[in-house]
Amino acid sequence: MTETAESAATDAAATPARRAVPATARGRRSRQALLDAARVVFARDGFTNARITDISDEAGVAHGSFYTYFKSKDEIFLALIEELEEDLRVSGDGERAGATDGSAYARILRANTDYLTAYHDNRGIMVVWEQAATLNEEVAELRSQASERAVARIVRSIEHMQTAGDVPAAIDARYAATALTGMVSNFAYRWCLRDEDFELDKAAEQLSRLWANALGIPTP
Amino acid sequence: MTETAESAATDAAATPARRAVPATARGRRSRQALLDAARVVFARDGFTNARITDISDEAGVAHGSFYTYFKSKDEIFLALIEELEEDLRVSGDGERAGATDGSAYARILRANTDYLTAYHDNRGIMVVWEQAATLNEEVAELRSQASERAVARIVRSIEHMQTAGDVPAAIDARYAATALTGMVSNFAYRWCLRDEDFELDKAAEQLSRLWANALGIPTP
Amino acid sequence: MTETAESAATDAAATPARRAVPATARGRRSRQALLDAARVVFARDGFTNARITDISDEAGVAHGSFYTYFKSKDEIFLALIEELEEDLRVSGDGERAGATDGSAYARILRANTDYLTAYHDNRGIMVVWEQAATLNEEVAELRSQASERAVARIVRSIEHMQTAGDVPAAIDARYAATALTGMVSNFAYRWCLRDEDFELDKAAEQLSRLWANALGIPTP
Amino acid sequence: MTETAESAATDAAATPARRAVPATARGRRSRQALLDAARVVFARDGFTNARITDISDEAGVAHGSFYTYFKSKDEIFLALIEELEEDLRVSGDGERAGATDGSAYARILRANTDYLTAYHDNRGIMVVWEQAATLNEEVAELRSQASERAVARIVRSIEHMQTAGDVPAAIDARYAATALTGMVSNFAYRWCLRDEDFELDKAAEQLSRLWANALGIPTP
């Protein structure tokens, strides 16, 4: 996670050596059962407390079968995140199709709404993802890459607006993009972590307003 | 804490049988040696990988002596961050003495500079603190409380400025305070986590500029 | 990012399904090997001194395998005495089949002979059982229940004889049953504890004579 | 405990090498404070769970001071038992002064009443004594010796009555003495262990009746 407003993608990342997709339908079913179970168990117990036994049990497969498909807890978690990123991207794509429509503020608002919605819909694993990123180098790397892609996109957008004179030159695009994406993802995290009583629509509106103001973009 | 500079210790928690302050000077030295060692080991190995053995070794005391002063890894970590919070508060207080001097922007800049400085000076444990907060309920609670204190302070400040007509009424003080403190602490975290090449002064200036703009406060 | 809650909570979790009866023959063999080893080790070293390591070693399984079948020393001991009780009951039942044969004295003699024989045959664990009962609530409970079953049976028998006028009414059946079973079990314990030189047949005869006399039942 | 009807003594036993009685009054006070504390702690926590720390704390002396007076948990327990046996003997002596008064039954009743009273008055440690005897060779030895002294006394008494023709020759004095003292001590143990609702007077009366009947001695 950690993506942030106006982003969510991933995939591009070189996939580390993983076990091949199972040849048989039965194998594919088992693998998927494990992934589904992992999502449940990680969300429920957190990364550290989740045990491979629990995931196997939840999936209804034998303990030892886990290793037919994944070689460690870290690996299944990475697979899970990849699956998750696909979901996030798909749900984001629909809306982002018309990402160039409307005013700058409208685009920001749309992106933030999408992001908060996706984060909240998947809050169970999103929160665990944050945890896992502090524990596993590869997870941190994935998270970092996603972040950087989001930042890069926003850097380009800010620079474009600066060229057009819509954003002050005193603002450093990279610092700003890093800070603003961090603002949104951190807000989403805190919101979901303890279920603070923020409302999605209002949060999206307020964050977008702060974001636009920060860059000198007109708001309603 | 961690949110931002300042903060107030916690301690509320009643320390169990474990004597908070050893009776003899020798005991006080041992306890402090363990705390100092913990700081080193946690910063070096992270919360999860740090072993009580390592801390004892680093402190130069017998393995079992650890338990004379602390009853678990979690407990020494909590003691460590209480100590840390005191340090942070002290170093923050000094500078914030004249917190009402100068323009609103100047005050924001000063606070952010203080915060980034303190965070960076203690980056080893600050990063581990973030990790530990994902693993231990009490640590998370401490961190959360510090956050809330910072947010509360800024909420008051924003409301005050709104009353004075310096910040638009369209902004919700609580959402804004949460988002902006999150922006800064998240920036600090990312900066220190991987030692990205941000410069402190520039970062403080840019974050303050975004912060001020977001609230409609004039910037240089 | 980084907040989070979740975390620490844990443990609550559960007992990794300790299966009473392993699914495979191999598992059943291992479990039984551990029980057999426990019998040897407990008898040799006593409850307190017996280490799980010793039991595993004696059983020829890996240290960790112990925990596949039992979760503590207490638990395997309980399983062991349940097994033991079955044995005792079976061996007792055989002889007690004709428990109504012969004179009252003859029946008493037979029961005491059976009891002393079984106790002596299993003296190793019987003595440890007494020890364990002073250390573990559940063991004490099991032991107590077995006692009570025996007492209850004898209470009925005494009351029956009182109705028939064969035992004086001045005797309280419950006090008497408690005292007399205690007399026999205590005798057996002392006998086996230090291998005092009592002879089984003579002991059974003397105890039965005292028992019968105590109740006013004629003896040869 | 373990004494039994008509007995309670001890003392005679050769005292194993113990630390000398403290020279100073202060030392004597500390030693006694530890013994008193030990009685409380052992009764409360049992032999196994009692920690030297707890005894020191309860006594109000420093942890390390324990070793000035006793060299181990076993040793202080033995000292405690010796003290206890003195108490028991003293309280028994008063009544036993006229031990030859009255009928044989009256003497038996008086002895059993004394025994049950003393046992119940000290039930806390008596029960722990039984436990400790299963754990420590020396404690077991003390217990055994006391038992044997009681048994020996009763053997003489029975033989005397047999000579006088008051007890049948078919009874073996040693077996009988062992069995009957065991009956009483075991009854006392069970009574105190779980606080079963036996009444002292009735218990003494019933046990004495069984005892007398068993030996062919006339009862009221």
Add this chain to the structure above:
DNA sequence: AATGAATGAGCATTCATTCAT
């Protein structure tokens, strides 16, 4: 492929006993 048993490294923790002041 599936199963479930086997393995053992890895760490925490307790507490009796010794020591320095």
Add this chain to the structure above:
DNA sequence: TATGAATGAATGCTCATTCAT
């Protein structure tokens, strides 16, 4: 003597990973 800190041997227990059917 009194204190309270220091020591470290002794074990229990978990769980990821490997193996034999």
